[in-house]
Amino acid sequence: MASLNLPSTERRPVGRGRRIVGATALVLAWAFVAMYAGRCFADFDLWQPWWSAAGFEKKQEARGYRIYGRIEGPPHWPAIAYQRIDGAAVGGISFHAPSGQHHTYQNFADVEFKAVTLRPLSGNARSFVLVLGRKVPRDNE
Secondary structure, three states, rough: OOOOOOOOOOOOOOOOHHHHHHHHHHHHHHHHHHHHHHHHHHHOOOOOEEEHHHHHHHHHHHHOOEEEEEEEOOOOOOOEEEEEEEOOEEOOEEOOOOOOEEEEOOOOOOOOEEEEEEEOOOOOOOOOEEEEEEEEOOOOO
């Protein structure tokens, strides 16, 4: 008897793994876009790559910050920011450097501080911290 080669009526599940991978890729793509858009418009430092000291300083100056200190290192560029500590109150900041050494900046009237720790992208260079501050307006100004 001759057999007929009819298409199977059995339903095959749609690739669930494909959907998960696709959704994950879409979420990561949007996160990447948001991270770089946030870098342009907000005071957002973490996981941002900086290709040069001049680029980092220019972006920080646009946000009103200037460098008050450089700790450990020496700074090697390009680097990526992996830790940020904001001062608990206007006028000072207290933090630990990557080596564990404690640092305190205090008695800076009307200055809001942050300490950004950067890891150089070259394998053998040490992490370094840049302490940045910006003047905050007084209530009566």
